[in-house]
Amino acid sequence: MCAALIGGMSRLKREYAEAAKALGVTLKVFDGNESYIADRIGQTECLILFTGKLSHKARSEAMRHAVRNGIPVRQCHSSGISSLRQCLNDITNNR
Numbered sequence: 001m002c003a004a005l006i007g008g009m010s011r012l013k014r015e016y017a018e019a020a021k022a023l024g025v026t027l028k029v030f031d032g033n034e035s036y037i038a039d040r041i042g043q044t045e046c047l048i049l050f051t052g053k054l055s056h057k058a059r060s061e062a063m064r065h066a067v068r069n070g071i072p073v074r075q076c077h078s079s080g081i082s083s084l085r086q087c088l089n090d091i092t093n094n095r
Contacts, residue, residue: 001092004028004041006062007050008079019081023088032058038065046072048087050079 003025005016010031020027032054034040038061041047047066049059066073074087 001046002026002028002044003046003048003088003091004030004044005048005050005084006030006037006041006058007032007052007054008084009053012079012081015081016084019085020088023085023092025088025092034058037061041065043069044071046074046091048084048091049073049075050077050083051075052077053079 001024003020005027008016008029008031013029016029017027028044030037030040037058041062047062049062051059063073072091074091076083076087
């Protein structure tokens with residue numbers, strides 16, 4: 001399974017990827033400051049947004065991309081490792 005995470009803390013990028021890998025998920029991590037974020041997301045199976053660390057523009061662009069491509073989205077205000085694990089567990093259990 002491939003997921004994309006937008007938002008969060010850049011210093012936790014490696015930990016996010018390791019936590020996802022432990023659950024069998026390949027994770028693309030973006031801090032939300034990238035230009036044309038929708039182009040970088042590509043075709044993932046799900047999208048996770050950490051809204052507390054994400055600009056409104058990046059969130060809007062990501063949501064628009066997800067709706068157009070039928071990608072399920074999870075939004076979480078918190079941006080910790082445990083929040084990511086919870087989102088990934090919810091997604092993998094609902095597959």
